[in-house]
Each structure stands twice: as C-alpha cells, then as structure tokens.
Amino acid sequence: GAVVSQHPSWVICKSGTSVKIECRSLDFQATTMFWYRQFPKQSLMLMATSNEGSKATYEQGVEKDKFLINHASLTLSTLTVTSAHPEDSSFYICSARSGGGQGTYEQYFGPGTRLTVT
Amino acid sequence: GNSVTQMEGPVTLSEEAFLTINCTYTATGYPSLFWYVQYPGEGLQLLLKATKADDKGSNKGFEATYRKETTSFHLEKGSVQVSDSAVYFCALSPPGFKTIFGAGTRLFVKA
Numbered sequence: 687g688a689v690v691s692q693h694p695s696w697v698i699c700k701s702g703t704s705v706k707i708e709c710r711s712l713d714f715q716a717t718t719m720f721w722y723r724q725f726p727k728q729s730l731m732l733m734a735t736s737n738e739g740s741k742a743t744y745e746q747g748v749e750k751d752k753f754l755i756n757h758a759s760l761t762l763s764t765l766t767v768t769s770a771h772p773e774d775s776s777f778y779i780c781s782a783r784s785g786g787g788q789g790t791y792e793q794y795f796g797p798g799t800r801l802t803v804t
Numbered sequence: 805g806n807s808v809t810q811m812e813g814p815v816t817l818s819e820e821a822f823l824t825i826n827c828t829y830t831a832t833g834y835p836s837l838f839w840y841v842q843y844p845g846e847g848l849q850l851l852l853k854a855t856k857a858d859d860k861g862s863n864k865g866f867e868a869t870y871r872k873e874t875t876s877f878h879l880e881k882g883s884v885q886v887s888d889s890a891v892y893f894c895a896l897s898p899p900g901f902k903t904i905f906g907a908g909t910r911l912f913v914k915a
Contacts, residue, residue, distance in 0.1 A: 692847070720902070729893065729907045730848075779847050792838070793903055795848040 688714045690782050692796035699770055699803055707765045707799045709780030715760035716782035720793065721753070724777045736763055770803045777801075806831045810894050810906035817884055818914050825879040825909045827868075827894035835898040837861075837870050837877040842891045842908070851879075851892070889913045 689712040699705050709719060718737050722730040734750075736742035736757035744750045752774075754766040763782075767774055777800050781793040811826040829837070836855045840848040852861030857872035866881045877894060894906040 690847075727910070729905050732902065735902060781848075792836070792850065792853060792897075794850070795840070798845075798847040800845075 688794040690794045690796040696800040704768045709763045711761045711782040718783045719763040720781045722779045772803045775803045808906040813910040816912045820883045823881040823884045827877045835896040838895040840893040884913045886913045
C-alpha cells in the first residue's frame, strides 16, 4: 500500500526557535497533502490543505504565519512551526492523497511527529 | 452539512468478546466511508473502506457495511484480541470535499 513518512518522529525544541517537519509520500505522487494536529485523547484537527505548487489553504483559526506549509513537489510537504511556544506542543500528523476529481478519497497517513516545546 | 458521529468511549471488552462501534453520518452526495485505527504514539492506519451503498469493507477480522438507508457504517469484529486495543476513527469523504473524522472511540481489550 501507499506509504507516507514523517521526519522527525519526535523533536524537543526551546521556546522561540523554529522547527521543520517533513512529510514524504514514498511510493506515489501526492497531489494534495494535509496537516493535522492532535491533542491528547482527541480527534484530528485539520490545520491546512496544500496542493503541489500552490499556496496552502488554512483552516479557520490557524495562523498561517506561524505554521508555514510548503508543498514544493509531488512527494514532499513541510510544516515549519515558527517561534514555537509551549502551547504549540502537540502531535502533528500529515497525510497525502493522490489524484483528484471523483473517486475514492483515501488518505494515507504519516506516523506523526511529537513536538515538545520547552 | 457533512458530519460524522461515533459512539463515545472508552469501550472495555474482554478478549474474544464481540465488538461494535457505532458510526452514523450526514453527507451531501455519495461519500466514501472509512475506518481508521490509531495505536498509541502512532499515526492513523486505514483499517477498511466502502465506496458505495451496501458495500462491505473488511480487514483483519473487522467489518463495516455502508448503509445508506440508516446512514450508518458500524464497525464490528466477532472476537477481539488484546492487540486490538487502540483508538478507532470513523471518517467520510464526500466527492470534492475534505475528509471528516469522527471524535474517535478508544477500545481497551482485557486479557
């Protein structure tokens, strides 16, 4: 099946620094990638949707200047948390989807990245 | 609008018990329906899916049938194992729209 990887799997950073998380589709081309945030024991909260080569679409309430998303190729998207603060500590999950239009909109998920800001 | 409602957890069962996790939805058009599973500290894995009414998705002993008349997609397994302990998410994906996830149901299986 389709595989999505994330790197790093966990990261600890100091308050005020920036952290970049990579999401790669390993064996398919992802025209669309999604970034989610998950708080403990809660469901996934969609942060943004990105299509290759275009700007990401952010969900309401998500600061686009704080969570920078780049989808430079069909196999790579990055999320950069800028000037991180302890409240940004969370589990970040990316997912990827190939194709578009009608059909099965199956998303393939990465293993997640746990970010801890001290 | 589009939405997914799952039964609240946690659900605690003994090994070899029968499992049902209810999921109902509202949607425009003809969405695809999914069940995802999340093990502790990991991302989501697709467990099964159904793309049209009366389809039955199945995998690893789990089954769910796409019921358009009752707008449901309940997850079932005849005999759970300790290794099935995880959080299960029901999701729908209407054509042209983003995937919508339920709140998740945590399952604990005791030996």
